[in-house]
Amino acid sequence: MFGLDFSWLLDPTYQQWLLQGVLQTLELAALSSAFAIVIGLLGAFCLTFRLAWLDASIELFVELFRNTPPLLQMLFFYFTLTQIGFTTEDPVTGLQVPLISAFMSATVSLSLFGGALCIEAFRSGFDAVPKATLEAARSLGYTRWGLFRHVQVPIASRICLPPLTNVLTNLFKTTSQASVITVPELMYAAGQIYNDTFRTLEVMLLILVIYVVLVSLVVWLIGWVQRALAYPGYGA
């Protein structure tokens, strides 16, 4: 096939590495997406208070994380968090190892990065909730939290699912950068395999295809959620 040699794929060792890489990537993506959505919702809820200092600080947080490279953020969190000095004793070797692993720092870093993007996406959704609906709910005596939980979130979440798709796929793709801080995810596994087999081109092509398939799955999944939740008249 085009002079490409995929025979290494039959080796169970490499299959194992690939599988572990995929699982680690999925775990990292799932965790950071969940935290990112929580951060996004928190930020959006804080914006309903309409307190200037709170809005300004949220804005600052968003802009800081959006306009700096996620790779640098990750390196920064990796070095600072593992340096803080929490160490535990490794039960196997008896050595002092940092309590916060590379995986945890990557999760923290990606959650904050994704959270910043989510706040932005949610804000656009919350702005699109019809003012009349909010006034009607207020006149019915909803509290601020009740209004948020029963009116704003149901409507806004449907409006902002398309931009949220962008955010979450972006986050999924950014997880590949965790390989730089030695998190053993898919990209890292790829590096291990081609260092072993010297089949760089084939490995990279395979990894590309795997990523595209995974991201397409994420897109499809959110599309499915969107169709399942669709209200007539709200959101696309």
Add this chain to the structure above:
Amino acid sequence: MSDVLYLKRKKQTRHAFLFIGLLILLFSMVTDRGGEWRQVWEKLPLLLTGSMHGWPLNGGFILNIFIGIASMAIATVLGLFLGLMMLAKRRWLSIPARAVMNFLRNAPWLVLLFSMLYLLPYRVEWLGFQFTLSPLFKAIVGLSLPTAANFAEVIRGAVNSVHSGQWESARSLGYSQWQIYRIVILPQALRRIIPGWMNLYALLAISTALATVTGVQEVVTLLRTTLATESEGSLVYFYVTVLLMFFCYCYPIALLARRLENQTKGDAI
């Protein structure tokens, strides 16, 4: 409380925050208890230009800016072709273009960059000349691919947002397909394309940090080699400095793009 007043107060608060932040930064620089800022200051020319005395230019943040601009130039041309192909009426043009676009958009930037390192040959022969493809060139190409795909999508969205009546009236006046695009549609779509293009450039400028994996002497590479020789306490200071470099370069561009985008919002073309 009216919206206008509130927005004004938010703006004032934002400025106050910025002012306080700058004050804190200045204060820590002036006192500089551990001497960390001094270390950063000594290495700053290296991080910015890649040489200890700021001249000659052989890397650092200047190189990041260069990579960004070169990639954007390639991506603009590629994206324009890809975008117009996607819009083509002919199936054999639009379907492959759409497939390529989706593939490039769904692949992580870092993986594409790595692939380019291995896909592009080290030596190319063209018209009898021998070219060696440097890692820098490969990094530029690798970053331009996903950008081109995103730009194609921006073009498609912008062209589709032009009112269909424009097409019909232009056709009834006897313009050819190409003329309609050139004279009627693209000039109107440009209003939407430009903010998208700028946003993309801001995104690309941030992503140039990824070029570190190709071993190019850009700012992240230099930062990591520098940190190996510096004291542990100064680590945070160095990171903050480099993060601020990116922020100061990208934020104004993103801000301007957003302003332009808000101007085009709601204008029925």
